[in-house]
Amino acid sequence: MASALKDGNFEYFLELVRQSGRSSEAYLQNHYSCSDPENQAITLAVMLSRRFLGNSGAVRVHGGGFAGTIQAFVPVGLVDDYINEMNRIFGKKSCTKMKIRPVGGIEITKEEM
Numbered sequence: 001m002a003s004a005l006k007d008g009n010f011e012y013f014l015e016l017v018r019q020s021g022r023s024s025e026a027y028l029q030n031h032y033s034c035s036d037p038e039n040q041a042i043t044l045a046v047m048l049s050r051r052f053l054g055n056s057g058a059v060r061v062h063g064g065g066f067a068g069t070i071q072a073f074v075p076v077g078l079v080d081d082y083i084n085e086m087n088r089i090f091g092k093k094s095c096t097k098m099k100i101r102p103v104g105g106i107e108i109t110k111e112e113m
Helices: 002-006 010-028 041-053 076-090
Strands: 058-062 069-073
Touching: 002 010, 010 041, 010 058, 041 058, 041 069, 041 076
Parallel strands: none
Antiparallel strands: 058 069
């Protein structure tokens, strides 16, 4: 994924996100918690996101998995519609728009605060 981004090949990056998401779903089976298997919100959110995005973006379980959260890469022109749809289905503020800084992650030290 990092190489695809460094090479400026965002479409390939999205395909790798899709492949990673399918692998996580099939082999790690981390879309739900063993202690709450009836809660299928992550599985549903991924499926609905895939349906909404088609091949124009990508989605996968993210973070700690086990019914944590999903990460969706949504084309700019679809962002508001996507957020509205996810909030309509899962409740207000269930979907948060994020933007990655051009510098990526950096360490903030006490002296800089």
